Amino acid sequence: MISPRTEAELAEAIASAKGTLCIRGGGTRPIGKPVIGEVLSTQGLSGIDLYEPGALTIVVKAGTPLAEVEAALAKENQRLPFEPMDHRSLLGTKGEPTIGGVAAANVSGPRRIQAGACRDYMLGVRFVDGTGTVVKNGGRVMKNVTGYDLVKLMAGSYGTLGVLSEISLKVLPQTDSQATVMLHNLSDHDAVKAMSAALGSPFEVSAAAHTPDIPGGGAVTMLRLEGFANSVSYRADQLKDVLASFGEISVEADQDKSAMIWKASRDVMGFQKADGDVWRISAKPTDAPDVATKLNASKLFYDWGGGLIWALVPRGNDVRAGLNGFEGHATLIRASEETRNKMAVFQPEPAPVAAISKGLRDRFDPHGILNTGLME
Amino acid sequence: MEMPIPDMAVLSKKARIIERLQEVLPKSAVIHDEIETKAYECDALTAYKCPPLAAVLPSTTEDVAAVLKICHQENVPVVPRGAGTSLAGGALPTADSVILGTARMNQVLETDYDNRFIRVQTGRTNLSVTGAVEEEDFFYAPDPSSQLACAIAGNIAMNSGGAHCLKYGVTTNNLLGVKMVMMDGTIVDIGGAHLDSGGLDLLGVICGSEGQLGVVTEATLRILRKPEGARPVLMGFNDNEVAGACVADIIKAGVLPVAIEFMDRPCIEACEAFAKAGYPMCEALLIVEVEGSDAEIDEQLSVIMDIARKHNPVELREAKDADEAGRIWLGRKSAFGAMGQINDYMCLDGTIPVSSLPYVLKRIGEMSKDYGLDVANVFHAGDGNMHPLILFDANKPGDLELCEKLGADILRLCVEAGGCLTGEHGVGIEKRDLMFDQFSGDDLEAQMAVKDVFDPQWLLNPAKVFPLVASQSRRMQQVAAE
Ligand SMILES: Cc1cc2nc3c(=O)[nH]c(=O)nc-3n(C[C@H](O)[C@H](O)[C@H](O)COP(=O)(O)OP(=O)(O)OC[C@H]3O[C@@H](n4cnc5c(N)ncnc54)[C@H](O)[C@@H]3O)c2cc1C
Ligand SMILES: Cc1cc2nc3c(=O)[nH]c(=O)nc-3n(C[C@H](O)[C@H](O)[C@H](O)COP(=O)(O)OP(=O)(O)OC[C@H]3O[C@@H](n4cnc5c(N)ncnc54)[C@H](O)[C@@H]3O)c2cc1C
Numbered sequence: 067m068i069s070p071r072t073e074a075e076l077a078e079a080i081a082s083a084k085g086t087l088c089i090r091g092g093g094t095r096p097i098g099k100p101v102i103g104e105v106l107s108t109q110g111l112s113g114i115d116l117y118e119p120g121a122l123t124i125v126v127k128a129g130t131p132l133a134e135v136e137a138a139l140a141k142e143n144q145r146l147p148f149e150p151m152d153h154r155s156l157l158g159t160k161g162e163p164t165i166g167g168v169a170a171a172n173v174s175g176p177r178r179i180q181a182g183a184c185r186d187y188m189l190g191v192r193f194v195d196g197t198g199t200v201v202k203n204g205g206r207v208m209k210n211v212t213g214y215d216l217v218k219l220m221a222g223s224y225g226t227l228g229v230l231s232e233i234s235l236k237v238l239p240q241t242d243s244q245a246t247v248m249l250h251n252l253s254d255h256d257a258v259k260a261m262s263a264a265l266g267s268p269f270e271v272s273a274a275a276h277t278p279d280i281p282g283g284g285a286v287t288m289l290r291l292e293g294f295a296n297s298v299s300y301r302a303d304q305l306k307d308v309l310a311s312f313g314e315i316s317v318e319a320d321q322d323k324s325a326m327i328w329k330a331s332r333d334v335m336g337f338q339k340a341d342g343d344v345w346r347i348s349a350k351p352t353d354a355p356d357v358a359t360k361l362n363a364s365k366l367f368y369d370w371g372g373g374l375i376w377a378l379v380p381r382g383n384d385v386r387a388g389l390n391g392f393e394g395h396a397t398l399i400r401a402s403e404e405t406r407n408k409m410a411v412f413q414p415e416p417a418p419v420a421a422i423s424k425g426l427r428d429r430f431d432p433h434g435i436l437n438t439g440l441m442e
Numbered sequence: 443m444e445m446p447i448p449d450m451a452v453l454s455k456k457a458r459i460i461e462r463l464q465e466v467l468p469k470s471a472v473i474h475d476e477i478e479t480k481a482y483e484c485d486a487l488t489a490y491k492c493p494p495l496a497a498v499l500p501s502t503t504e505d506v507a508a509v510l511k512i513c514h515q516e517n518v519p520v521v522p523r524g525a526g527t528s529l530a531g532g533a534l535p536t537a538d539s540v541i542l543g544t545a546r547m548n549q550v551l552e553t554d555y556d557n558r559f560i561r562v563q564t565g566r567t568n569l570s571v572t573g574a575v576e577e578e579d580f581f582y583a584p585d586p587s588s589q590l591a592c593a594i595a596g597n598i599a600m601n602s603g604g605a606h607c608l609k610y611g612v613t614t615n616n617l618l619g620v621k622m623v624m625m626d627g628t629i630v631d632i633g634g635a636h637l638d639s640g641g642l643d644l645l646g647v648i649c650g651s652e653g654q655l656g657v658v659t660e661a662t663l664r665i666l667r668k669p670e671g672a673r674p675v676l677m678g679f680n681d682n683e684v685a686g687a688c689v690a691d692i693i694k695a696g697v698l699p700v701a702i703e704f705m706d707r708p709c710i711e712a713c714e715a716f717a718k719a720g721y722p723m724c725e726a727l728l729i730v731e732v733e734g735s736d737a738e739i740d741e742q743l744s745v746i747m748d749i750a751r752k753h754n755p756v757e758l759r760e761a762k763d764a765d766e767a768g769r770i771w772l773g774r775k776s777a778f779g780a781m782g783q784i785n786d787y788m789c790l791d792g793t794i795p796v797s798s799l800p801y802v803l804k805r806i807g808e809m810s811k812d813y814g815l816d817v818a819n820v821f822h823a824g825d826g827n828m829h830p831l832i833l834f835d836a837n838k839p840g841d842l843e844l845c846e847k848l849g850a851d852i853l854r855l856c857v858e859a860g861g862c863l864t865g866e867h868g869v870g871i872e873k874r875d876l877m878f879d880q881f882s883g884d885d886l887e888a889q890m891a892v893k894d895v896f897d898p899q900w901l902l903n904p905a906k907v908f909p910l911v912a913s914q915s916r917r918m919q920q921v922a923a924e
Contacts (some may be wrong), residue, residue, distance in 0.1 A: 097465040118795065118796075118797050120689075120690030120693055120694050120696050120796060120797060121690070121693075121795050121796040121797050121826070122693060122796075123795065123883045133575070138621060142694070143694075143696065159853075170640065172643070174638075174755050177595040178637065179637075182636055183637070185638075185646060186611060186614075186615045192625075199887075199888075200884065200887050201884055201885055201888040202882070203860050203885065203888070205793075205860070205861065206795060207601055207793040207794065207795055207825070207826050207827075207860070207861045207862055207865070208608075208793070208824075208825035208826060208827075209607070209612065209793045209822070209825050209826070209865035209866055210793055210829040210862045210864075210865060210875070211600060211601045211650050211864050211865065211866055211867070211869075212862040212863045212864050212869060212870050212877070212880055212881075213869065213877065213880075213881065213889050213907060214647055214650065214651055214892055214893075214907075215601070215614065215647055215650045215651075215887040216647065216888060216892070217646075217890065218614070218645075218646020218647055218649075219642060219644075219646060219647045219892070221642055221643055221644075222638070222639060222642070222643050227642075230868060238698065239694070239695070239696035239697075239698065240696065241595055241696070242696065255661060256879075259556070260759030262555075262557070263558040264557070265667075265724075266555055266580075267557065267667055268579075268668060268670050269671050275559070279506050292743075293738075294741055296737065296741060297734065297735075297737075297738045297741065298736075300735060300737060300738065317768065330540055346642070346754065348636045348637050348638055349636050350557050350634075350635040350750050351556070351557050352554075352556050352557055352635050355793075357533075370637060373557075373636060373637050374637070377488055392637060393634050393635060394634070395636070395639070395640025396639075396640070397640060406659070412640055412641050413641065414683075415629070415899070416641070417642055418624070418628050418629075418630045419630055419631075419632065419641075419644065422895060422896065423641055424643060425643070425895035426642060426891075426892065426895050429892075429894065430888070430891070431897060432919070436883045437801060441641060441642075
């Protein structure tokens with residue numbers, strides 16, 4: 067294992083690599099095609115370089131544990147607005163997730179639908195490309211259109227274009243209070259309708275999820291409100307009016323209980339121990355229930371107002387076969403190595419788009435040594 | 443501003459190129475006469491002008507593809523154009539280029555309130571996107587001051603922002619998908635009504651690429667439900683530094699205003715003389731706006747006003763109704779117009795970390811004295827995006843050059859303070875030659891590598907964004923190929 071302690075060492079390690087490299091932050095997200103190569107760990111590149119709460123910005127080295135970043139922010143009553151999920155319980159992995167892994171996988175949780183994705187909060191990056199060249203892009207200010215936005219390109223590139231060494235992020239204040247408005251026993255179609263109505267209201271719903279089968283039976287549709295306490299209770303009342311036609315409504319106003327609901331949603335806890343492959347499908351919300359029926363899933367969970375479907379599917383099946391040409395994308399998140407080697411893990415792209423992606427990989431990693439083949 | 447020497451080979455086959463374009467477009471959509479092409483000789487950076495070889499106004503994506511195929515075969519540079527309101531010279535043609543205008547592509551293709559998006563042709567103006575969904579109380583969030591005129595095409599190319607982006611983000615945060623034509627005529631769909639990319643985030647790099655990667659013909663945009671209401675508060679301070687500290691405290695307190703606008707004394711004076719908004723005469727004015735129901739607004743404003751009081755404001759004025767809100771915004775909204783009344787001005791667009799605001803304002807004051815040119819500052823303080831307005835006299839020989847020099851120095855100051863050259867207007871030709879002040883050669887190589895992949899011949903808007911010396915060999919290969 068190579069474990070550089072500085073960006074210069076990282077660049078040197080890549081420039082002098084003899085073969086393929088397998089880039090590891092915390093090793094908590096074995097997503098993608100299994101990668102063959104010497105492990106290049108970013109854990110030596112750790113630490114917060116700059117944190118200005120009044121400017122809502124933090125600059126961190128890529129190998130910094132996510133927990134360390136979150137703790138520093140919590141001290142100033144701030145947070146990562148995109149609410150990154152912790153993959154450990156779902157994937158059964160150990161280790162300490164790093165901020166570089168979060169950025170490289172563009173990991174965003176329930177609040178993505180209101181606040182935006184990880185990529186939307188990445189202000190700047192420094193990275194080393196496949197030739198060992200150090201590149202910086204973006205910066206540490208919130209508005210920046212100076213040159214191309216390679217920051218977005220690096221977000222979600224899973225280390226296939228370069229190894230991130232430093233990331234600047236925009237952060238936001240914590241909210242004072244939250245509540246979860248719940249609807250009961252709706253069909254998936256009605257649940258999506260209800261979530262659309264709530265998200266299309268002026269009441270700033272910060273998360274909307276639906277579980278078709280909760281332990282003990284029945285379905286529950288959940289809508290989160292966050293903000294000042296008075297405002298949260300006002301909006302909860304307003305939402306009750308908006309959603310009156312959908313039946314019985316209850317409100318979880320207990321702070322801890324509401325927070326637990328969303329932590330469980332964020333980490334897809336319902337799928338934790340269940341046997342089967344886990345797929346993650348991004349679709350147009352109103353298409354989602356129909357898409358879901360074609361997956362042959364034994365368990366479903368809808369986040370993002372229906373736009374994100376988590377599906378537990380019998381092992382070894384490519385769900386895309388039944389979806390022919392739906393608008394969106396399906397990613398295989400949890401499966402055996404054998405299955406991940408057998409089928410496309412990421413959504414195959416139409417030929418002209420695939421050609422652009424390949425062209426970019428060939429330019430940023432001309433020798434094909436960075437997480438080779440991971441995104442196929 | 444230096445532009446590349448036009449390609450003689452292209453100029454000499456003008457007739458053939460026009461003929462081929464007329465084969466694929468209606469006659470009225472191909473403009474080539476010397477008088478008519480003058481309408482396309484510049485954008486809102488009017489100091490630089492050059493009529494193009496021709497301008498074409500296609501109506502469909504297929505038309506765009508047909509035009510690009512021809513230009514690709516004939517090795518003709520293409521400059522995409524929306525409404526021509528770029529302040530950076532992004533849509534400035536060269537004599538050997540074809541302007542590809544989106545003006546006739548302004549249709550709404552789909553509105554979907556359940557899934558909260560609208561799909562439009564990109565020639566549609568920013569404000570008319572909101573206009574198309576207003577009936578249902580929805581809106582499109584990015585709101586550049588030029589929104590009445592500017593097109594979604596230009597917004598995407600420049601990744602434009604607006605006064606309300608502190609809360610809602612800029613174009614890239616509200617763009618879900620595009621249909622784009624590559625230089626060789628290939629049509630690609632990237633993104634859509636669903637969220638995020640299933641592979642590399644190509645949409646993210648297309649947005650803000652200043653018309654250099656492809657011609658965007660359709661866009662899927664996120665729309666949002668309008669808030670119940672919005673109200674501003676006006677605060678005046680006798681010290682820039684104190685106003686800056688107040689901004690930081692508001693942000694830290696956990697209220698997220700939709701806008702925090704800052705004006706300094708020269709700007710306040712000009713606006714007051716022009717719009718008579720009743721602003722107090724002081725060193726710094728802040729306009730802070732929040733949204734929600736009446737009760738929610740009251741609660742947020744009370745938190746904000748408590749913070750302001752701790753900084754000893756000389757004025758603290760809460761808008762009680764729409765009329766007062768209008769008057770508070772009046773001066774700010776007429777700032778550019780007010781400046782235009784008294785002088786020619788150049789509008790800069792650097793961004794700085796909010797924490798270095800007092801230092802940067804002080805330095806700008808000193809530089810303004812050194813150069814003997816007045817500078818007024820008006821900007822989006824919540825996100826550090828500054829718009830220093832340098833006042834000069836276009837009729838006075840040498841004044842424009844002096845103004846440009848001061849502008850460059852101010853932008854270098856922004857970079858030195860930890861910021862960047864442009865927050866929302868783009869690089870275009872205006873900041874092209876300052877790129878080495880912010881980026882290393884390797885940084886720029888990585889960006890140019892992206893263009894190599896999308897447009898290997900460097901035919902799309904080739905003389906922009908990158909310093910000419912840096913892009914020289916790539917641009918020349920196109921000429922050499924003939
Ligand atoms: C229990 C266990 C099981 C494993 N099983 C598999 C397996 O089945 N298949 C397999 O391929 N690997 C497996 N691995 C190896 C390991 O997960 C891979 O090396 C993995 O791709 C590394 O990702 P990461 O978890 O560091 O996780 P994270 O730190 O969570 O990173 C997520 C993604 O981002 C990339 N990344 C992380 N940091 C950076 C950075 N600074 N710059 C650029 N990219 C970065 C990673 O390569 C990864 O693709 C396993 C590891 C463990 C601990
Ligand atoms: C008074 C005034 C106020 C302004 N206020 C703001 C503000 O508040 N915020 C802000 O961000 N900007 C502002 N601007 C700048 C300008 O309005 C924006 O940059 C706007 O987005 C440009 O849009 P446009 O349609 O006019 O584009 P154009 O000027 O026509 O072109 C801009 C760029 O887009 C490219 N382009 C055009 N069409 C396409 C296409 N179809 N495909 C690919 N590339 C294309 C062009 O090649 C060019 O590089 C202001 C300008 C003025 C004059």
